[in-house]
Amino acid sequence: MITRNSLIGRFGRHYPAVAGLALLAAVTAMALLAPVLFPQGPWRMVGRPQLWPGADPRFPLGTDILGRDLLACLFYGARVSLLIGISATLAATLIGTVIGAAAGFFGGRVDRWLMGFTEIFQTTPPFVLAVVVVAAFTPSLTSIIIAISLVSWPPLARLVRAQFLQLMPREFVLAGIVMGMSNTRLIVTQLLPNAITPIIVSSSLMIASAILLEAGLAFLGLGDPNAMSWGYMIGVGREVLRTDWYITTIPGLAVLLAVLAINLVGEGLNDALNPRSRNR
Amino acid sequence: MTEPLLTIRGLRKTYPTDRGVLTAVGGVDLTLDRGETYALAGESGCGKSTLGKIVAALIAPDEGSVRFDGQELVGLSPRRLRPIRRRVQMIFQDPFSSLNPRATVRRIIEEPLIVHGMRGPAERRRAVAEMMDRVGLRRDAADRYPHEFSGGQRQRIGIARALILNPDLVVCDEPVSALDVSVRAQILNLLSDLQRELGLAYLFISHDLSVVQYMADKIAIMHLGELVETAPRAAFWDAPRHPYSQALIRARPNPDPRQRLQDKPILEGELPSPIGARQGCDFRSRCPLAFDRCAVEAPPLHPLGPAHRAACHLVEGAAAPVGA
Amino acid sequence: MNPVLSISDLRARLRGPDPHAFVIDGLSLQVGRGEVVALVGESGSGKTMTAYSVLRLLPSAIQLVGGEILLGGQDVVGMEARQLREVRGTLASIIFQEPMTSLNPLMTIERQIAEMLLTHGKTTRQTAPARVIELLELVRMPDARTRARQYPHSLSGGLRQRAMIALALACEPQILIADEPTTALDVTIQQQVMKLLLDLRDQLGMAILLITHDLGVVAEVADRVAVMYAGRIVEEGPVVDLLEAPRHPYTAGLLACLPDVAEAGGRLVEIPGLPPKPGSIREGCRFAPRCPSATDLCTRVSPETRIEAGRAIACHHPRMPA
Numbered sequence: 050m051i052t053r054n055s056l057i058g059r060f061g062r063h064y065p066a067v068a069g070l071a072l073l074a075a076v077t078a079m080a081l082l083a084p085v086l087f088p089q090g091p092w093r094m095v096g097r098p099q100l101w102p103g104a105d106p107r108f109p110l111g112t113d114i115l116g117r118d119l120l121a122c123l124f125y126g127a128r129v130s131l132l133i134g135i136s137a138t139l140a141a142t143l144i145g146t147v148i149g150a151a152a153g154f155f156g157g158r159v160d161r162w163l164m165g166f167t168e169i170f171q172t173t174p175p176f177v178l179a180v181v182v183v184a185a186f187t188p189s190l191t192s193i194i195i196a197i198s199l200v201s202w203p204p205l206a207r208l209v210r211a212q213f214l215q216l217m218p219r220e221f222v223l224a225g226i227v228m229g230m231s232n233t234r235l236i237v238t239q240l241l242p243n244a245i246t247p248i249i250v251s252s253s254l255m256i257a258s259a260i261l262l263e264a265g266l267a268f269l270g271l272g273d274p275n276a277m278s279w280g281y282m283i284g285v286g287r288e289v290l291r292t293d294w295y296i297t298t299i300p301g302l303a304v305l306l307a308v309l310a311i312n313l314v315g316e317g318l319n320d321a322l323n324p325r326s327r328n329r
Numbered sequence: 330m331t332e333p334l335l336t337i338r339g340l341r342k343t344y345p346t347d348r349g350v351l352t353a354v355g356g357v358d359l360t361l362d363r364g365e366t367y368a369l370a371g372e373s374g375c376g377k378s379t380l381g382k383i384v385a386a387l388i389a390p391d392e393g394s395v396r397f398d399g400q401e402l403v404g405l406s407p408r409r410l411r412p413i414r415r416r417v418q419m420i421f422q423d424p425f426s427s428l429n430p431r432a433t434v435r436r437i438i439e440e441p442l443i444v445h446g447m448r449g450p451a452e453r454r455r456a457v458a459e460m461m462d463r464v465g466l467r468r469d470a471a472d473r474y475p476h477e478f479s480g481g482q483r484q485r486i487g488i489a490r491a492l493i494l495n496p497d498l499v500v501c502d503e504p505v506s507a508l509d510v511s512v513r514a515q516i517l518n519l520l521s522d523l524q525r526e527l528g529l530a531y532l533f534i535s536h537d538l539s540v541v542q543y544m545a546d547k548i549a550i551m552h553l554g555e556l557v558e559t560a561p562r563a564a565f566w567d568a569p570r571h572p573y574s575q576a577l578i579r580a581r582p583n584p585d586p587r588q589r590l591q592d593k594p595i596l597e598g599e600l601p602s603p604i605g606a607r608q609g610c611d612f613r614s615r616c617p618l619a620f621d622r623c624a625v626e627a628p629p630l631h632p633l634g635p636a637h638r639a640a641c642h643l644v645e646g647a648a649a650p651v652g653a
Numbered sequence: 654m655n656p657v658l659s660i661s662d663l664r665a666r667l668r669g670p671d672p673h674a675f676v677i678d679g680l681s682l683q684v685g686r687g688e689v690v691a692l693v694g695e696s697g698s699g700k701t702m703t704a705y706s707v708l709r710l711l712p713s714a715i716q717l718v719g720g721e722i723l724l725g726g727q728d729v730v731g732m733e734a735r736q737l738r739e740v741r742g743t744l745a746s747i748i749f750q751e752p753m754t755s756l757n758p759l760m761t762i763e764r765q766i767a768e769m770l771l772t773h774g775k776t777t778r779q780t781a782p783a784r785v786i787e788l789l790e791l792v793r794m795p796d797a798r799t800r801a802r803q804y805p806h807s808l809s810g811g812l813r814q815r816a817m818i819a820l821a822l823a824c825e826p827q828i829l830i831a832d833e834p835t836t837a838l839d840v841t842i843q844q845q846v847m848k849l850l851l852d853l854r855d856q857l858g859m860a861i862l863l864i865t866h867d868l869g870v871v872a873e874v875a876d877r878v879a880v881m882y883a884g885r886i887v888e889e890g891p892v893v894d895l896l897e898a899p900r901h902p903y904t905a906g907l908l909a910c911l912p913d914v915a916e917a918g919g920r921l922v923e924i925p926g927l928p929p930k931p932g933s934i935r936e937g938c939r940f941a942p943r944c945p946s947a948t949d950l951c952t953r954v955s956p957e958t959r960i961e962a963g964r965a966i967a968c969h970h971p972r973m974p975a
Contacts, residue, residue: 220427224490227385228441229414231407238440242431372839479927509695510866511924514910518921536839539869543912543921580840582869584908586896590873591851595844599795599809615841 059321066317072310076127076303083124091117091125091277099293113285113296122282123303129278130307133194133263134256140198141259142252145205150236152206153213164210167203175200179262183271190273193266197259208251212244246322250315257311264304279304332399334498334530335361335384340393342379349605353379354390355554358630363497366524366531368545370538370577374603376554381500381534385419386410398497415445418491422503424483428475428490434461435471438489445494456493463526464489464519481512485519492523500532505540517543538581542566547636550574553603553611556630558639570639573612610642618643655726656683657828657860658707658745663720665699665706667931668713674932676702676715678884681958684828684860689851691863691871691892693907694881697928703881704830704864708741725827743773746821750833752813756805762789762816763801769823788819791856792849811842815849822853828860829853835870847874868907872896880904883929883939890964900964900971902944938969946970 060066089095096108098116103109110119152163170178182196216222217240225239260279266272267280268287279300286296337359344351354376361367369377382388384395386402395402397413405413421427428437438457442448448456458468464485475483484504491499504520505513517540524531535541541548542562549559550573558571569575576596598615601607610628613619622642630638631645661681667674677699684690694700705711707722709729722729724744732740749755757765766788767781776784782801789797792815805813814834821829831850835843851874854861865871871878872892879889880903888901899905909922926943938944941951950969958967962974 220421220423221429223382223387224419224421224427224487225429225440226387227414227417227419228444228490228494229411230440230444234444238432239429243429372841481927509928510868510907511695511910512927514912514921514923515925517912518923521920538840539912576841580844582840582843582867582873584868584872584896584911586872586893588873590844590847593844593873595848596841597845599811599842 056321060317063317063320065313066320069310069313069317072306073314076131076307076310079124079127080131083121083128087118087121087124089121091122093117095121099289099296101293102295102299110299111295113282114289114293115285119282119296119299122277123279123300125277126279126282126300126303127307129190129273129276130260130263130280130304133190133197133278134259134311137194137197137201137259137263138252138255140194141201141255142205142248144198145202146209146241146248148202149206149209149211150213150241153210153217154232154236154240156214156217160210163206167206170200170203173200176262176265179266180269180271183266188266188271188273190276193263193271193273196266197262200262201255201259205248205251205255208247209244212247213240216240216243246319249322250319253315253318254312257308257315260304260307260311331363332396333360334363334365334398335359335532336394336396337380337384338394338396340380340383340395341391342376342383342388343391346604351604352554352607353603354383356393357551357554357556359549359556359559361498361530361532364524364528364530365546366533366544368533368535368541368548369551370535370541370548371551372536372600374553374600375551377534377536377551378502380551381419381502381532384498384532385417385500386414387419411445415441415494416497417500418494418496418498419500419502420484420487420491420504423507424480424487425507427487428483430475433472433474434466434478434486437475437486438493441490441494447494457489460489460493463523464492465515479512480508481515484508484516488516488519488523492527492529495527496529498530498532500534502534503536504533506535506537513540520544538577550577553600553607555611556638556640557612559630560633560637560639561635564634564637570633570637570644571612571641572616572618572643574639576615610640656685656723657688657725658682658684658862659721659723660703660707661721663703663706663722664718665702665711665715666718668716671932673935675884676931677706680720680881680884680886682879682886682889684862686827687854687858687860689854689861689863689874689876691865691875691878692881693865693868693871693878695866695928697883697930698881699884700864700881701832704747704832704862707830707862708745708747709737710747739773742769742821742826743824744826745828745830746824746826747830747832748814748817748821748834750836752810752817753805755817756813756820758805761802761804762808762819766816766820766823769820773824775824785819788823789816791822791853792816792819794819809842810838811845814838814846818846818849818853822857822859825857826859828862830862830864832864833866834863836865836867843870850874868896868911880907883934884931885939885967886958886965887940887968888964888966894964898972898974900966900974901940901968902946902970902972903940905972906943906945938967946972 094116095118096105096112096116098112098114100108100112102111104111108118113119148163152160178200179196182199183192186192222239225235263278264280264283267278268284270284272278272281282300283297290297337357340354340357342354344353357380369380371377379388383390390403397417402413435457438460439453442453461468466485505516508516523529533544545562547561548565550557552573558574569578579593596615601611601614609625610623613623628640628642630640632638633644663677663680664675665677667676680703692700692703702711702715706717717730724740763785766785770776770781770784785801786797789801794800794815808816835846838846850861863875875892878892878895879886882903888904899908906924910924912921924943929939937952937954938956941947956967956969958965
């Protein structure tokens with residue numbers, strides 16, 4: 050790509066985005082290094098329960114109510130949060146793009162039908178819907194990912210549809226029709242590449258909301274009982290919130306920082322990819 | 330005698346709106362021969378662009394027939410239409426929206442060949458390079474993106490894309506109206522050179538009679554979706570018969586400083602709405618010669634001479650004698 | 654007699670690293686009372702920016718860096734915001750190519766014109782409606798009373814431009830700046846609007862600075878013409894002289910490449926190449942790379958503007974007067 054260097058350059062000039070990227074890199078590093086630094090896993094009860102941070106040098110962040118190392122939990126939690134955030138977003142992006150593209154491209158009855166379908170999802174509060182879906186299946190990583198992606202795609206479908214509606218009357222699309230392009234080719238070579246920027250930006254932001262949703266589900270006890278996630282950690286600390294608030298606060302801060310980092314990166318991507326700031 | 334390249338009969342296209350039915354094209358007949366330029370002129374909203382898009386099979390008409398080289402296009406399935414699309418191409422008005430911003434110039438010009446599965450990669454590359462020479466683009470432009478070019482250059486790219494399939498008919502929809510005067514001359518010259526070299530027929534849509542005068546072999550004037558006059562170029566300029574054609578010719582700004590606006594008769598009044606049913610002649614509200622019959626009866630196109638027709642009650646029975 | 658508008662040695666450049674990116678480069682122009690002066694040029698020539706600078710409406714990317722603009726004797730360049738507001742509308746008004754973007758879509762025509770009148774203290778709440786109708790009738794708005802109560806979107810392009818003109822004339826300016834006022838309109842409507850502007854000039858005695866790319870319109874309406882190229886006026890003179898015997902090769906080229914002049918079926922004269930981007934030509938005449946009569950001198954030395962027999966021309970090798 051010719052514009053690659055300048056794209057990175059523009060992103061680099063957006064300092065909050067660079068800070069966000071650094072934070073995100075740290076979270077990714079945590080996820081990758083977890084098994085190396087804590088080979089015993091997060092579940093092992095390694096010390097006295099409810100040790101405050103700094104009380105025992107072996108556990109810099111202290112232990113939870115069952116005596117598990119909070120630092121180890123935090124590192125393993127990064128794995129689960131990222132895994133869920135990214136897979137749910139990929140699935141939601143795929144669903145949203147396909148439905149939005151079909152609605153925008155074919156218009157008419159197809160559009161009305163697909164948008165009606167989308168509205169059914171949009172009129173239900175996403176969190177409630179996610180709870181229902183997870184509760185209907187047994188809570189597991191797969192069911193959580195399915196639930197989160199099911200509630201996340203509608204805004205993206207609307208976005209893609211709006212992009213397509215805007216692009217359809219453009220003359221280069223007409224030119225594609227005149228030269229005899231098939232619908233698939235038209236969508237793949239002419240329309241999607243020109244709609245990709247907002248898709249990338251809003252997908253990147255979707256990762257953040259997926260992490261939040263997972264935390265919420267786990268907090269309510271609807272997390273995968275075999276996956277140590279930040280939400281699960283928050284849920285564990287709930288009962289001792291008044292006395293040992295650090296057990297809830299530490300994973301809470303982790304969620305906050307990760308979500309913030311992703312949002313900053315998303316903003317930076319938006320500014321860097323936006324053609325208005327590029328050609329003028 | 331061979332069949333004309335394009336024959337349009339009784340073409341109608343309407344759109345439902347909140348306030349009633351809008352008639353964009355209301356019953357048009359037109360015949361275009363091989364290698365010929367037929368210009369469609371008229372004011373905005375007269376339906377000339379819609380007609381062009383119907384011919385390019387971008388819009389399906391409500392009624393009527395479009396025969397291209399003996400084959401009916403209306404109602405054809407996308408699959409059956411594909412081989413025809415190779416032979417009917419289009420050049421668009423807006424050089425900024427007509428090129429895919431995410432594709433390189435080479436890709437844009439090559440795309441039609443890929444779509445039709447024509448030739449191998451090496452051969453396509455050569456064809457693109459040749460076409461770029463032909464339309465006056467430097468070969469090193471091939472790997473750049475549209476936004477790096479000026480309006481005139483972009484229009485050349487659009488022309489190259491339209492011609493790479495070697496079409497017989499090109500619908501030119503206001504191809505120079507977004508361009509500056511000095512660049513406009515370059516593009517008009519290019520279009521007429523290419524026509525001569527490649528034997529193209531143009532359906533040339535323009536609101537600018539000066540451009541039409543330069544390009545057209547035959548001229549059709551449209552008014553609210555209908556043809557009011559069709560004529561060979563010379564007949565149109567020397568003896569326009571419809572009052573609307575006459576008014577348009579007079580209104581054409583001419584760089585002659587001795588023809589001052591204050592001395593010219595001008596058309597007063599606004600166009601009637603294209604929405605809803607209409608009665609009588611559509612032009613009568615602005616026509617200096619309108620009389621009572623115009624309010625009741627819509628005039629048909631009266632034949633006046635070879636390829637010359639006008640829809641005005643005043644020319645009825647005025648056809649030139651046969652052989653004149 | 655003092656001119657209504659007098660611009661001398663105006664310079665404006667693009668903000669940014671390049672100090673030579675002049676959009677307007679040493680432009681001088683005068684418009685007398687009741688005169689119609691056309692400023693002609695292609696896109697990017699700086700004609701619109703010149704018009705905007707008169708009312709200090711330049712976009713933030715462009716910076717005035719020198720020169721003087723006298724509007725009715727007052728210097729606009731150094732004016733405070735408050736004074737500027739007073740000048741806008743009363744001394745000079747502007748109408749744009751697309752009236753839809755310059756009229757407020759959420760206000761009726763009547764309200765917009767009345768606001769303008771009230772802002773400048775030209776009327777009272779009681780007399781405003783009558784004055785608005787008067788103005789709409791002045792611009793020959795058909796069915797003025799009904800139209801006054803409508804919103805811009807329900808008017809056709811031609812009627813919208815009339816409403817815009819009524820708004821511009823509300824405070825009886827001495828000069829109307831018309832930026833491509835008819836480019837978006839059909840020829841027959843274009844004629845109506847231009848004719849209206851000329852009639853208003855005769856009736857009210859205001860001057861018109863017409864910004865346009867269309868030499869046909871210029872020939873029909875202008876008294877005097879200034880041709881702009883790359884930020885400079887390359888030729889200026891009375892309309893008949895200038896169009897019938899252009900002396901600058903650019904003016905001659907512009908006239909020659911119009912389809913009207915071409916013989917039927919013949920080739921149009923082309924001006925090769927493209928206009929330069931601001932700052933891309935530092936030395937010599939900006940038109941030299943496209944000019945058929947350019948010499949070595951032209952590429953080295955920028956031509957001074959000379960005044961000969963009522964014509965101003967900036968060219969080393971002007972065409973001989975016919």
